[in-house]
Structure formats: C-alpha cells, structure tokens
Amino acid sequence: MARQKGCRICKKEAFIHLRYANLPLCKEHFVSRTESVVQEAINKFRMFSRKDKLLVAVSGGKDSLALWHIIAKLGYNADGIHIDLGLGEFSRLSSKISRDFAEKHGLYLHMLSINEELGASIHSLVKKRYEKPCSFCGAVKRYILNKASYELGYDVLITGHNLDDESARLLGNVLNWDEEYIYHQYPVLPKEGKMVKKVKPLVFISRKELASYCEAEGIEHIKIACPYATGARSLVLTDIMEQIESRYPATKLRFVKGFYKLRDRFMPPEKVILYECPDCGMPTSSERLCRFCRIKNGVKHDTAQTD
Ligand code: SF4
Ligand code: ZN
Numbered sequence: 001m002a003r004q005k006g007c008r009i010c011k012k013e014a015f016i017h018l019r020y021a022n023l024p025l026c027k028e029h030f031v032s033r034t035e036s037v038v039q040e041a042i043n044k045f046r047m048f049s050r051k052d053k054l055l056v057a058v059s060g061g062k063d064s065l066a067l068w069h070i071i072a073k074l075g076y077n078a079d080g081i082h083i084d085l086g087l088g089e090f091s092r093l094s095s096k097i098s099r100d101f102a103e104k105h106g107l108y109l110h111m112l113s114i115n116e117e118l119g120a121s122i123h124s125l126v127k128k129r130y131e132k133p134c135s136f137c138g139a140v141k142r143y144i145l146n147k148a149s150y151e152l153g154y155d156v157l158i159t160g161h162n163l164d165d166e167s168a169r170l171l172g173n174v175l176n177w178d179e180e181y182i183y184h185q186y187p188v189l190p191k192e193g194k195m196v197k198k199v200k201p202l203v204f205i206s207r208k209e210l211a212s213y214c215e216a217e218g219i220e221h222i223k224i225a226c227p228y229a230t231g232a233r234s235l236v237l238t239d240i241m242e243q244i245e246s247r248y249p250a251t252k253l254r255f256v257k258g259f260y261k262l263r264d265r266f267m268p269p270e271k272v273i274l275y276e277c278p279d280c281g282m283p284t285s286s287e288r289l290c291r292f293c294r295i296k297n298g299v300k301h302d303t304a305q306t307d
C-alpha cells in the first residue's frame with residue numbers, strides 16, 4: 001500500500017494506495033470509503049438496525065477499536081465489552097487502552113475478568129493443562145461474551161473479524177473440506193435460544209486497511225501481541241493468503257465474496273440439538289456439562305488440591 005499519486009477523488013496528496021482496487025486516496029476519502037464499506041456489509045447481510053441493542057466485543061486491538069469507532073460514527077448506539085484475560089502486561093495494556101478509548105469517546109464499556117468468571121487466568125490454565133492455549137481461550141471468550149450479551153439483554157454481539165481472518169479461516173476450512181465449518185462461516189449467525197445473534201461487519205476490510213484507518217483517525221490500540229499468538233495455525237494461513245495477495249491483488253476479497261455467493265449451494269448441516277448445561281443453563285451440544293463448566297470444575301479441583 002505504497003503512498004503514490006494523488007487521491008482519485010479530490011487529487012490531494014494520497015494517504016494510501018489500495019492495491020486491490022488500484023485506488024489512491026487521501027486521508028479523508030479513505031476514511032469515508034472504509035466506513036461506507038462497513039455500512040454496505042451491515043445492510044447487505046441485514047446485520048442490525050438502529051433499533052437493536054448492540055454490543056461490540058472490544059479487545060484493545062486495532063480491529064475491534066476501529067469497529068467500535070466506525071459503528072458509532074455511522075450513528076449506531078453500541079456499548080462495548082472487554083474481557084481481561086489475565087495475560088500479564090498484554091492484558092493490562094489491552095484493558096487500559098479499551099477503557100481509555102471508551103472514556104475519550106463517551107461510550108459505555110462493560111469490563112469483565114476471566115479470573116472472576118472462571119477463577120483462573122489464561123496464564124495459569126496454560127501452566128496446568130496441556131491443551132493449546134488458543135483453543136480453550138477462544139472457547140472461554142465465546143462463552144463469556146455470549147452469556148454476558150444474553151444476560152445483559154443485548155440483541156446483537158458484534159465482533160471485529162476482518163478480511164484476513166475470514167480468508168485464512170476459509171482457506172483452512174476448504175483444505176479440510178469440513179462442510180459444517182464451511183457452512184457456518186458466514187458474517188451473520190442468527191439468534192437461537194440463548195445464543196445471541198453474532199455479526200462481523202469488517203469482513204471486507206483488511207487488517208492493513210484497519211491499521212491505516214486507526215492511524216488516520218488517531219485511534220490508540222495495543223501494538224504488542226499476545227504471548228501465545230506465535231505458532232497458531234491461523235497465523236500460518238493468514239501469511240499464505242498474504243503472499244498470494246501480494247502476487248495477485250484482490251484475491252482475498254474475491255475468495256471471501258465468492259464464497260458468500262456460493263454458500264447456499266452447500267447443504268446446511270443437520271441441525272445440532274442444543275441442550276441446557278445442567279450447571280449454568282447455557283446452550284451446549286451434549287447433555288453433560290458445557291465446556292466452560294468443565295474447565296471451571298477443573299480449576300476448582302486444582303485449587304482444592306493446592307489448598
Ligand atoms: Fe487467547 Fe490465543 Fe488470542 Fe492469546 S492469541 S488472546 S491465547 S486466543
Ligand atoms: Zn481525496
């Protein structure tokens with residue numbers, strides 16, 4: 001995205017050159033174009049309306065803060081929710097940046113802590129268990145976000161998954177030909193019982209565009225990575241997509257948009273019966289305790305043994 005030529009619209013000095021669209025833009029036109037692309041995604045997939053009670057999952061990273069900023073600028077009323085994962089300096093900074101952003105923009109942010117919800121931090125769980133950190137961190141975050149959205153009465157939970165996340169995930173799903181995962185990879189997941197509606201308005205915006213958007217709009221975001229981020233399969237897939245994109249611009253967009261058009265040709269998987277977890281009452285795919293409650297019980301057991 002080298003900065004070259006003048007803005008295609010006003011001829012002022014270009015702030016960015018969007019290679020996939022061969023489009024040089026000044027700061028102002030880049031910002032308004034990004035916001036329009038998000039609005040179009042919201043409309044196209046009927047994500048939410050101005051009447052809905054909206055909650056944005058805020059991590060302190062560029063994607064979720066840009067998302068919250070754009071949603072507010074587009075005139076939607078959305079609160080935020082942040083989970084302190086207990087990952088040392090990374091979490092301390094993420095929470096501070098999220099809180100500062102909310103304060104600066106007069107937005108309401110719910111602050112939750114994994115320690116309070118689960119009785120342990122991700123750090124301490126990683127030390128005790130042999131599961132991959134991102135696997136149970138992801139599961140715990142999804143559970144807490146859904147439960148909080150449901151209990152606090154929000155209609156829609158909005159997440160900052162971007163074009164890079166979606167194209168890498170699609171590549172991974174296609175490589176495995178996992179029809180169920182492929183079918184469910186969509187920017188909107190409807191409400192089902194206690195599962196709140198979930199949407200991803202940034203699916204057509206790349207992470208580089210989001211970084212430039214934050215720079216243009218002066219949005220502070222966390223710049224260090226989670227200590228467990230290295231080596232994740234998703235990063236390898238993101239890298240591969242980036243390499244293809246650098247040789248063949250617009251591949252990521254074509255890949256993701258093409259899939260959304262063709263998705264209906266995939267058979268919807270058989271509907272999974274959802275049971276209520278006997279402990280917390282939240283939906284789960286088996287009649288036993290949900291995964292969150294099983295992890296929580298493990299934590300209680302570990303604590304009892306060390307006492
Ligand atoms: Fe959690 Fe993995 Fe993300 Fe770190 S990189 S916050 S462990 S999902
Ligand atoms: Zn311009």
Ligand code: ZN
Nearest residue numbers: 277280290293
């Ligand atoms: Zn449960």
